[in-house]
Amino acid sequence: MISELFTAQVLLGILTSGIRLATPYLYAGIGETFGQRSGVLNLGVEGQMLVGAFAAFYVARKTGNLWLGVLAALLVGALMGLAMAFISITLRAKQGISGIGFFLFGLGLSDLLFQTLLGSVQTVSGFRPLAIPLLSKIPVLGEVFFNQNLLVYGAYLLVPIAAFVMDKTTFGLKVRAVGENPEAADSLGVNVSLVRYITVTLGGMLSGLAGASLSIALLNVFQQNLTSGLGFIAVALVYFGGWRPWGVLAGALLFSMVNALQLWVQVLGLPIPSEFAVMMPYVLTIVALVVAVQRVRPPTALTKPFIREG
Amino acid sequence: MRIVFEKRQSISRQALILVPVISFLVSLLLGAILLLISGANPLTTYAAMARGTFGSVYSLSETLVKAIPLMLTGLGVSIAFRMQFWNIGAEGQLVLGGVAAAWAALFLNGVIPDALLLPVAILVGMLAGAFWAGVPAGLKAYLGVDETLTSLMLNYVAILLASHLYYGPWRDPQGYGFPGTAQFPAAAWLPRLWGRAHWGLIFAVIAAALLWFILNRTRWGFELKIIGENKTAAHYLGINIARNVLLALLLSGALSGLAGACEVTGISRRLQQGLSIGYGYTAIIVAWMAQLNSFAVLFVAVLMGALLVGGDQVQMMMRLPASMGLVLQGMILFPMLAGSLFTEYRLRLIRREPATETPPATPVPGAEVQS
Numbered sequence: 001m002i003s004e005l006f007t008a009q010v011l012l013g014i015l016t017s018g019i020r021l022a023t024p025y026l027y028a029g030i031g032e033t034f035g036q037r038s039g040v041l042n043l044g045v046e047g048q049m050l051v052g053a054f055a056a057f058y059v060a061r062k063t064g065n066l067w068l069g070v071l072a073a074l075l076v077g078a079l080m081g082l083a084m085a086f087i088s089i090t091l092r093a094k095q096g097i098s099g100i101g102f103f104l105f106g107l108g109l110s111d112l113l114f115q116t117l118l119g120s121v122q123t124v125s126g127f128r129p130l131a132i133p134l135l136s137k138i139p140v141l142g143e144v145f146f147n148q149n150l151l152v153y154g155a156y157l158l159v160p161i162a163a164f165v166m167d168k169t170t171f172g173l174k175v176r177a178v179g180e181n182p183e184a185a186d187s188l189g190v191n192v193s194l195v196r197y198i199t200v201t202l203g204g205m206l207s208g209l210a211g212a213s214l215s216i217a218l219l220n221v222f223q224q225n226l227t228s229g230l231g232f233i234a235v236a237l238v239y240f241g242g243w244r245p246w247g248v249l250a251g252a253l254l255f256s257m258v259n260a261l262q263l264w265v266q267v268l269g270l271p272i273p274s275e276f277a278v279m280m281p282y283v284l285t286i287v288a289l290v291v292a293v294q295r296v297r298p299p300t301a302l303t304k305p306f307i308r309e310g
Numbered sequence: 311m312r313i314v315f316e317k318r319q320s321i322s323r324q325a326l327i328l329v330p331v332i333s334f335l336v337s338l339l340l341g342a343i344l345l346l347i348s349g350a351n352p353l354t355t356y357a358a359m360a361r362g363t364f365g366s367v368y369s370l371s372e373t374l375v376k377a378i379p380l381m382l383t384g385l386g387v388s389i390a391f392r393m394q395f396w397n398i399g400a401e402g403q404l405v406l407g408g409v410a411a412a413w414a415a416l417f418l419n420g421v422i423p424d425a426l427l428l429p430v431a432i433l434v435g436m437l438a439g440a441f442w443a444g445v446p447a448g449l450k451a452y453l454g455v456d457e458t459l460t461s462l463m464l465n466y467v468a469i470l471l472a473s474h475l476y477y478g479p480w481r482d483p484q485g486y487g488f489p490g491t492a493q494f495p496a497a498a499w500l501p502r503l504w505g506r507a508h509w510g511l512i513f514a515v516i517a518a519a520l521l522w523f524i525l526n527r528t529r530w531g532f533e534l535k536i537i538g539e540n541k542t543a544a545h546y547l548g549i550n551i552a553r554n555v556l557l558a559l560l561l562s563g564a565l566s567g568l569a570g571a572c573e574v575t576g577i578s579r580r581l582q583q584g585l586s587i588g589y590g591y592t593a594i595i596v597a598w599m600a601q602l603n604s605f606a607v608l609f610v611a612v613l614m615g616a617l618l619v620g621g622d623q624v625q626m627m628m629r630l631p632a633s634m635g636l637v638l639q640g641m642i643l644f645p646m647l648a649g650s651l652f653t654e655y656r657l658r659l660i661r662r663e664p665a666t667e668t669p670p671a672t673p674v675p676g677a678e679v680q681s
Contacts, residue, residue: 043458047640083644087644087647087648091647091648091651092651093647093648093651094647096396096398096458097396097594097598097643097647098643098644098647100398100591100594100643101595101640101643101644101647102640103591103640104588104591104592104595104636104639104640104643105637105640105641105643105644106640107633107636107640108633108634108635108636108637108638108639108640109633109637109640111631111633111636112344112348112631112633112634112636112637115631115633116348116630116631224633228466229462229463229466232459232462232463233463235459236459236463239456239459273474273478275470275471275473275474275477275478276470276474278470279466279467279470279471282463282464282466282467282470283463283467285459285463286449286459286460286463286464289449289455289456289459289460290449290453290455293453293454293455293456294453
């Protein structure tokens with residue numbers, strides 16, 4: 001029975017859907033990386049994704065324009081990110097707790113809007129696969145990598161951009177300084193709060209986009225609790241990836257492959273109860289966190305609010 | 311002039327009580343705006359919620375039905391939070407407690423004397439909850455793994471495990487395809503007080519008193535408090551931090567497990583879909599609003615239970631989605647978190663003295679207010 005899983009065609013299927021399914025992890029994980037590197041743990045990603053997913057779905061369905069949907073997701077994500085920033089930076093709230101507040105709020109709000117505005121599960125015709133000329137003609141690899149939709153390409157493009165910004169630009173340097181030693185950064189004239197506001201708001205936007213990638217590019221549907229923990233896993237990926245964009249990419253691929261594998265286990269009707277298949281990513285997350293803690297050290301100022309003396 | 315936050319010497323007592331009350335009012339206000347947007351009259355909606363939650367003996371019992379698991383999980387969460395251990399896995403601990411109690415009720419029936427069936431079911435539920443909290447606690451205490459995410463992930467695992475059991479091997483063969491186990495034997499039913507309000511209420515009150523006693527009158531409670539307030543001090547006092555964190559979390563999980571055991575033996579009397587409706591997450595809000603005070607947890611739990619019942623009420627009467635209750639809960643936390651700034655810090659306006667300070671050559675906008 002298990003050998004059925006390893007025919008060339010199935011492996012190809014797993015690979016293709018694995019590449020696709022990494023998209024939301026990448027957007028949310030990269031956004032979260034910036035927040036955490038600057039010292040703010042945003043546990044509200046799940047809630048931001050849900051609201052973003054709904055906004056994108058609703059706007060795309062009403063206007064018929066997918067890009068307006070993306071814009072709506074970015075906008076509500078930014079708003080929720082800004083709110084999270086205000087609560088955790090200006091008001092110095094416990095970040096873990098306020099994140100859970102945003103999760104519940106986003107879970108409730110997206111469902112409330114869904115029930116009042118749509119009422120039933122509907123579909124939308126989302127982003128279509130866009131074959132990249134020439135590259136998509138490469139046998140096997142072309143189908144896997146170069147025949148995806150635009151939001152998928154965007155997610156992969158984001159990784160080198162984020163790595164560049166983090167490691168090679170002044171802004172990236174400020175982000176890292178603020179997350180490692182805010183007092184020193186402050187004395188050098190870096191506006192600690194401003195940098196954190198920017199990273200957390202950016203994180204919110206990318207979480208919103210992650211939600212949009214689910215509702216109008218991958219699943220093309222919205223329902224209550226569409227993300228079911230995906231946003232939390234994205235936060236865990238940041239730990240796993242050692243707070244580096246490339247690390248997040250590695251983690252995202254690992255998780256999405258496991259996800260794709262569990263979908264195929266169900267499709268093929270293998271004698272594994274579906275609940276146990278669905279459980280795999282969550283269990284893997286715990287394992288990943290245990291592995292990560294042995295390897296890398298989190299940003300020193302993570303979850304610590306900055307208080308300027310005097 | 312500039313604004314400065316000064317850390318208070320001691321936490322302001324006034325603010326301790328005022329902040330939760332104001333937070334609740336602010337969330338009602340924010341909720342009213344949301345209701346207006348959804349096209350409902352906030353006043354009639356809130357009136358309907360109030361009537362449906364405290365208006366009659368029956369509706370009060372329904373509010374308690376929701377409040378009991380919130381009391382127990384809220385107490386559990388508050389012990390963990392007191393140690394600065396961010397256990398957000400109460401939901402999974404509750405579910406696993408329910409699963410274990412269901413196992414005892416279904417499979418120990420006839421094996422052990424009837425009189426023992428209920429106590430054993432409850433005990434097994436508590437042990438399961440303790441075990442489920444023990445996993446992230448052990449990982450944190452001995453390997454340094456962040457507990458927030460591990461405890462959270464275990465929620466999903468527990469919920470999936472439960473659904474596997476009631477959809478699969480434990481499903482009632484006479485259940486016409488209904489996802490749930492067969493009804494428990496009567497010996498495993500938790501007695502009810504009135505309506506559907508059950509003995510879990512008594513357990514919760516006892517647990518709150520016990521917890522208050524442990525934290526305020528015993529050596530162990532004292533150690534826990536020190537660990538929560540200052541890990542370095544605890545270390546130098548020779549307190550075994552890892553062991554204490556683990557023990558406190560076992561207690562925390564046991565209380566959530568008890569909540570789950572009470573749910574299945576007292577309410578549904580079977581393991582079925584809908585055991586987890588987010589009590590474990592709401593418990594976080596309960597613990598936080600109660601400022602981790604055991605007795606305050608009981609009261610706040612009733613208030614939050616009322617919001618949940620109220621959400622169902624507006625769904626039935628005004629055709630508004632029940633998730634309104636959830637949104638209100640999420641919103642209650644924000645002013646609450648904002649308010650804790652004022653319990654710990656004092657806001658002071660300092661007038662700048664021109665004589666001692668030379669004004670900067672070019673004014674820097676925004677540099678005055680540092681936050």
